[in-house]
Amino acid sequence: MATDAPSTPVARQISLRTVIQALLDEGPISRAQIAKITGLSKQTISEVVRELEDDGWLRERGRTQGVLGRSAVTYEINNRAAFVLGMDLGGTKLRMAVADLAGAVLAEEEVPTDLRGGLHVVEQIAALARRLAARAGVPAAGLRFGVMGTPGVVDPESGAIHVAPNIPGVDRIDVAGALRERLGITIAIENDVNLAVKGEQWQGHGAGAGTFAFIALGTGIGMGIVADGKLLRGARGAAGEIAYLPIGGDPYDPRGFMLGTLETAVGSKGIADRYRDYGGTAGTTVREIFTALEAGDAIAAVTIDETARLIAPALIAVQALIDPEVIVLGGSIGVRTELFERIRHHLARCGHVPPRLAISRIGNRAALIGAIGAALTDLHNSLFGLDVKPGDLSLPTVGGADGDP
Amino acid sequence: MATDAPSTPVARQISLRTVIQALLDEGPISRAQIAKITGLSKQTISEVVRELEDDGWLRERGRTQGVLGRSAVTYEINNRAAFVLGMDLGGTKLRMAVADLAGAVLAEEEVPTDLRGGLHVVEQIAALARRLAARAGVPAAGLRFGVMGTPGVVDPESGAIHVAPNIPGVDRIDVAGALRERLGITIAIENDVNLAVKGEQWQGHGAGAGTFAFIALGTGIGMGIVADGKLLRGARGAAGEIAYLPIGGDPYDPRGFMLGTLETAVGSKGIADRYRDYGGTAGTTVREIFTALEAGDAIAAVTIDETARLIAPALIAVQALIDPEVIVLGGSIGVRTELFERIRHHLARCGHVPPRLAISRIGNRAALIGAIGAALTDLHNSLFGLDVKPGDLSLPTVGGADGDP
DNA sequence: CTATCTTTGTAAAGCTCCCTGACGAATGCA
DNA sequence: TGCATTCGTCAGGGAGCTTTACAAAGATAG
Structure with a gap:
């Protein structure tokens, strides 16, 4: 539980952190401004900034001008x-x-x-x-x-x-x-x-969202979930294993056990199989099916539409359980607008309020x-960072229950 | 982001918290033991304990004895x-x-x-x-x-x-x-x-689990999720709305829009409707159907089995998306062992590793x-509590993305 | 029963970190 | 040029933690 580190540095460490955070948030600012933002005294800020500058983390950026009063030296994070x-x-x-x-x-x-x-x-x-x-x-x-x-x-x-x-x-x-x-x-x-998911959270559509999901549709199908700003891993690190969602097929059908019911239905192999079953002849890869779709292949169109019809309920399931602000689609198949629009269409038919959808902005990067x-x-x-990371106090142990970790 | 509170009290506040936490965790202990556990000095602990005792939060419990050296006064949280x-x-x-x-x-x-x-x-x-x-x-x-x-x-x-x-x-x-x-x-x-869910987390089957789900099966069907020890709320507070899971019926069937596809299938009304459709005559409430089941009513048995067959994939869905350590079933219907055993049976038929299941230990309390x-x-x-709750530092704003909150 | 060892708890001194108030320095405006 | 305003530093002081020293209290050995 508690740390055995001496608590002397903790106050200064909080100050360091606070100053860095202010600089990250507010861009180049002067020491006086940092003091106002953080609530720490000018004196303390000067000390902290000197310390950070000596260690190379900060550097002078320029001076304020045009405002009333003495001009101030502004500082910024030293990117290098x-x-x-x-x-x-x-x-x-x-x-x-x-x-x-x-x-x-x-x-x-x-x-x-x-x-x-x-x-x-x-x-x-x-x-x-x-x-x-x-x-x-x-x-x-x-x-x-x-x-x-x-x-x-x-x-x-x-x-x-x-x-x-x-x-x-x-x-x-x-x-x-x-x-x-x-x-x-x-x-x-x-x-x-x-x-x-973390990429989307930082620079993609998840930016600013506390809770969202990212679904990668490609050879397989996977999902990452950010809940309250943190990645949801689950008890065994298997959270987001959307491939095993019992949707898109009979969950009791053993043919879906290996890859998962949903992935069997809408993974690249499932799409290709469907296209062939429908009598398609343009090719065997999903890329070729999409090319055929662009060329006006009716069987390809039906294949993609049916795929979208199977994916939509999976997104409803995600919305029902997680309530994400947005569901971002990525992966080589997930970014295709033809599929995206068909999914949108089918989602609207599921009643209720459909989840907000977006195609990954940063794609394969x-x-x-x-x-x-x-x-x-x-x-x-x-x-x-702080050595001490105080969470909520744990509740006392009561009755036959085990204590909190 | 940063606080504007003066940081003077923060050090003592951390010490207070640490001492309280040690007492919550370790039960009645002496000041010297607190010092060892927390890493703070004996001197500081004496001061903090005196302060807490003066305010009534702590009280003397007794003295250690039987060990080498001087006996120590032990303290405990003052429950009252x-x-x-x-x-x-x-x-x-x-x-x-x-x-x-x-x-x-x-x-x-x-x-x-x-x-x-x-x-x-x-x-x-x-x-x-x-x-x-x-x-x-x-x-x-x-x-x-x-x-x-x-x-x-x-x-x-x-x-x-x-x-x-x-x-x-x-x-x-x-x-x-x-x-x-x-x-x-x-x-x-x-x-x-x-x-x-919080009750289960504290004194029920969720005790000790970082991630688990609690499903209440009654008139309606609802779920609460604890992820990494924290309640998952979702973007609009609608996380866990398992009633709208597109399982147990056709997600495109408008009859499921109102209550949700899953709830329409396995809510108390869905169960009663099913029993009647099968020709059951023992009654119209779920309670009566369970009573009939105990009395050997074959139609009731089929009804409950079919209900379990529909619920099992919903649990698979929860496992696929959340990966909980355990799924706890509660609510007036969820605690019935007859249903529970049937669900178990059908889960085993879904391939893959079935989620760990438990019936709520604390029931309707x-x-x-x-x-x-x-x-x-x-x-x-x-x-x-601390006024300052430092999370992770936010990442710098890059490119066209919005900054982190 | 006494000496010794261990552990507890207090006292005093010193260090770190923060704040406040005062003051010189720099800047825009009249 | 004088003044208001803001910036940044200096000096003084307080809070809180640690370390060292030491007295008090108990167990154990002889």
């Missing part, structure tokens, strides 16, 4: 005080970006994933990271944190990748540890859909942006 | 330092209890709700509260907080009851304000299902217990 690495490791592509403390991307690259897998991938990641850091002009000790997204199940504590579809061998080695060793920085690994955001959050918290 | 009121206002019954600071119920009573509604109900509540306080021997200024659960939609900020089924007129008056006036304490009003818990949490936080 630290850098982070965002990564998105997919089965076919490896995306990576170096960003500064303000989240601005300084260098970004996308390369095909080394299909030999295992340590080859690790080496590829490390080499790319070094190349990007050099290109962005990041000094040797400048990189502080990295976050990598990857499909499959990731242990949130250790970062071990338990199931890694499409990338051979990475579930047998400690990727995070190997990268930490090669790059000299802490690397956290996170599920890519979860990071995409969502996980990368989320990785950068996650790394920045980690960085901020490690620099200016 | 403050009292709270828990209330559960239903369409037919009004339940109320007075509890002490440790959550022990000192007086409890259940009366029929005054069916005249409106101010009559307010007067009834106030009178019952005074009677219970007197019976529990609570001094005049002893009651500090009250929380009341009620069905329908409650504005989380103002406590205004927007929709109050079965109780005429309470949606047109400021119940919380009227009670505050009559009882002289702060009264918060909360949705009863949400409170039932769940909302009342949750109200007591909520009132205690409010009380603790008002007494020993």
Whole structure:
């Protein structure tokens, strides 16, 4: 429960945090303005700002002018005080970006994933990271944190990748540890859909929403949920496993057990199967079906419409259980406007108030942006976070119940 | 964002909180033990304990003995330092209890709700509260907080009851304000299902679970979700509206629009309709159908089995989206073991790993217990809470995205 | 029964961090 | 040029925590 750290630094730490937060929120401002915003005294602000400036986190920006009274020196966050690495490791592509403390991307690259897998991938990641850091002009000790997204199940504590579809061998080695060793920085690994959600929360349609959902429609179907600003993981990290929603087919049909009832119906394989069942001949991939749809293929149109008709209830289910402010659709299939409009149409037929829908604005970079955001959050918290994080007081233990954790 | 309160008291406030928390967690302990647990110095602990004892929150309990060294005075929370009121206002019954600071119920009573509604109900509540306080021997200024659960939609900020089924007129008056006036304490009003969830979290099957769901099956069907220890409300406070889950019927069938597809199928009316459709003659209420089932009525058995067959996929949906540690069933229908066993059976047929299920342990007192818990949490936080509640630092605004709130 | 060891709790001194009030410095306006 | 206004620093003081020292109280060994 309680911390055993001495509580001396806690007051100053709160002040540091408060000042940083004010600068993040309000942009370049003077010390006097910070004092007004934070309620701390001018004296204290001067001390804190000097401390932060000495350590390189802040820098002078300019001076105020035009207003009555003496002009003031304004300060801003020193964007180049630290850098982070965002990564998105997919089965076919490896995306990576170096960003500064303000989240601005300084260098970004996308390369095909080394299909030999295992340590080859690790080496590829490390080499790319070094190349990007050099290109962005990041000094040797400048990189502080990295976050990598990857499909499959990731242990949130250790970062071990338990199931890694499409990338051979990475579930047998400690990727995070190997990268930490090669790059000299802490690397956290996170599920890519979860990071995409964080990306949407930061720079996409989820910005400003306390609660929203992001659904990735592609080969498979996955969902990430942000509730009250925080990622919802569930008891076993399996929250958002929308593929297993008993919608779009008979939940008691064993054919849906493997991939999940919903994914069997509306995953890319389900769509292709449906197109073929209906007698379509234009191709076997979803991309080809969409191309046929554009060319006026009636069977493709029916296929996509039927897919939308099956997806709409799934969105109703999400709305009923989570009540998100908006549901953002992403993934290679989810961003197609043809499908989107058909889903909209069917949603309106379900009665009640349909959920607000949006197509991902940041598209296939969502996980990368989320990785950068996650790394920045980690960085901020490690620099200016509090050791003491007081939550609600736990209720006393009563009767036969177990105590709160 | 930042506070404008002076930060002087924050250090002592953290210390006060830490000591209280240690006493809540570890029961009666000596000052020296508190010092060890919290990491604060013995000196500071002595000061803090003296302060708390002077204000009546702590009291001496006894002395340690039998161990090496000087014996120590042990302290404990003074249970009788403050009292709270828990209330559960239903369409037919009004339940109320007075509890002490440790959550022990000192007086409890259940009366029929005054069916005249409106101010009559307010007067009834106030009178019952005074009677219970007197019976529990609570001094005049002893009651500090009250929380009341009620069905329908409650504005989380103002406590205004927007929709109050079965109780005429309470949606047109400021119940919380009227009670505050009559009882002289702060009264918060909360949705009863949400409170039932809190009750399960505190003293029921949710104890110790970070994420779980509570489903109330009765006249209607409702759900409350606790995610990472916190109640999930959703963007419009409509999270957990499981009645609208598009399961158990055709989601495009307008007959399900009013009550919701799932509730139309498995609400008490849906069950009764099904029994009649199958040719059942034993009665028209669910209670009568269950009685017939016990008497060996085959049609009742089929009705209940079919109901369970429809409910199981809804639970699968909850598991897929939320991944709860356990799903607790409550409400007059949800606690019936006959139904529970049938649901279990059908869940096992859905493939995948079925969610862990449990029947509510605290039954129809769940909302009342949750109200007591909520009132205690409010009380603790008002007494020993921090003004500053630092969350994660917000990410900087980048590109065209809006800033974080 | 006494000496010793351990633990508890208090006292005094010092440090960190914050605030207040005063004051010089800088700036716009009349 | 003088004045009002705002910025930023200096000096003084208070709150709260820690450390060191020490007295008090109890257990144990001989």
